[in-house]
Amino acid sequence: MTEPKHVHLGNLIRSKVEEHQMSVAEFARQIHCERSTVYYIFSQKSMDIARLMKISNVLNFDFINEIYLEKPSPATCIYQAKCPFFQRSV
Numbered sequence: 001m002t003e004p005k006h007v008h009l010g011n012l013i014r015s016k017v018e019e020h021q022m023s024v025a026e027f028a029r030q031i032h033c034e035r036s037t038v039y040y041i042f043s044q045k046s047m048d049i050a051r052l053m054k055i056s057n058v059l060n061f062d063f064i065n066e067i068y069l070e071k072p073s074p075a076t077c078i079y080q081a082k083c084p085f086f087q088r089s090v
Helices: 009-019 024-030 035-043 049-059 063-068
Strands: none
Touching: 009 035, 009 049, 009 063, 024 035, 049 063
16 A cells, blocks of 8 residues: 555545535435534544545545555556556457
C-alpha cells in the first residue's frame, strides 16, 4: 500500500454528499447518526475505517481506493489480463 494522498477526507465526503444532492439530514439518516455528527465528519482529515466504509456504501464511492491506492497505469500493470489498460488484439 502506498502513502495516503494528502486529502482532507471530510471535505471530500462533503463534496460527494453535495454531488448526490443529498441534504445533511438525509445523509445523517442513511449513516445512522445525528446531523451534528455529519458536520463533525466534514471537519475531519481522517476517520476510522468502519465509518468510512459505511459512508462509501451510502455515497457509492470508494474513498479507500481514492485516498490510499494508486491508480493503475499501463506501465504498472503486472497482471495484464486484469488491467483496465490492457486490450487484446483481435
